[in-house]
Amino acid sequence: MYAENLEAAEEVIRRLFDPRRTYKKAYISPEIKLAYLQHYLESRWTEIVGENLARSCAIEKISGSELYVRTANSMLANELYMMQQLFLQKINSFLLGRVLIKKVYFHTGSFFRKQQQKDKQAEPPAPPAEYTKCPVCGAQMRKGLDMCSV
Numbered sequence: 001m002y003a004e005n006l007e008a009a010e011e012v013i014r015r016l017f018d019p020r021r022t023y024k025k026a027y028i029s030p031e032i033k034l035a036y037l038q039h040y041l042e043s044r045w046t047e048i049v050g051e052n053l054a055r056s057c058a059i060e061k062i063s064g065s066e067l068y069v070r071t072a073n074s075m076l077a078n079e080l081y082m083m084q085q086l087f088l089q090k091i092n093s094f095l096l097g098r099v100l101i102k103k104v105y106f107h108t109g110s111f112f113r114k115q116q117q118k119d120k121q122a123e124p125p126a127p128p129a130e131y132t133k134c135p136v137c138g139a140q141m142r143k144g145l146d147m148c149s150v
Contacts, residue, residue, distance in 0.1 A: 013040060013096055038062045048094050065102040070109050077106035
């Protein structure tokens with residue numbers, strides 16, 4: 001029922017960034033346009049950059065016609081900077097051929113370190129090993145063993 005009333009994301013992009021803009025029904029602020037554009041790119045990020053690269057970089061923000069991408073390390077940022085024109089072409093092709101993004105900046109940062117820390121915290125910690133004394137020499141050994149390694 002509600003799906004019939006929803007517009008495809010491509011149609012919204014086409015309508016929001018139409019250079020002719022023949023309709024004047026409502027004013028849409030540039031901030032809202034850029035927020036929608038960022039959301040659209042983030043939702044299609046794995047399609048744009050590929051599965052492997054999507055794990056190592058993410059969109060930080062869009063400011064005007066500039067896209068800021070946060071990368072996992074400086075080597076990746078440098079590599080992507082060298083391929084900046086290809087990156088721009090691919091992004092703009094996902095934006096229905098309109099050149100909305102004119103410059104891409106690649107930064108390294110703590111975004112992915114925080115993500116990795118969250119993943120580590122989500123994993124249950126291993127139970128601490130229990131130790132006992134060896135009956136022969138008295139050295140510490142894991143519980144359940146007959147004899148220690150000493």
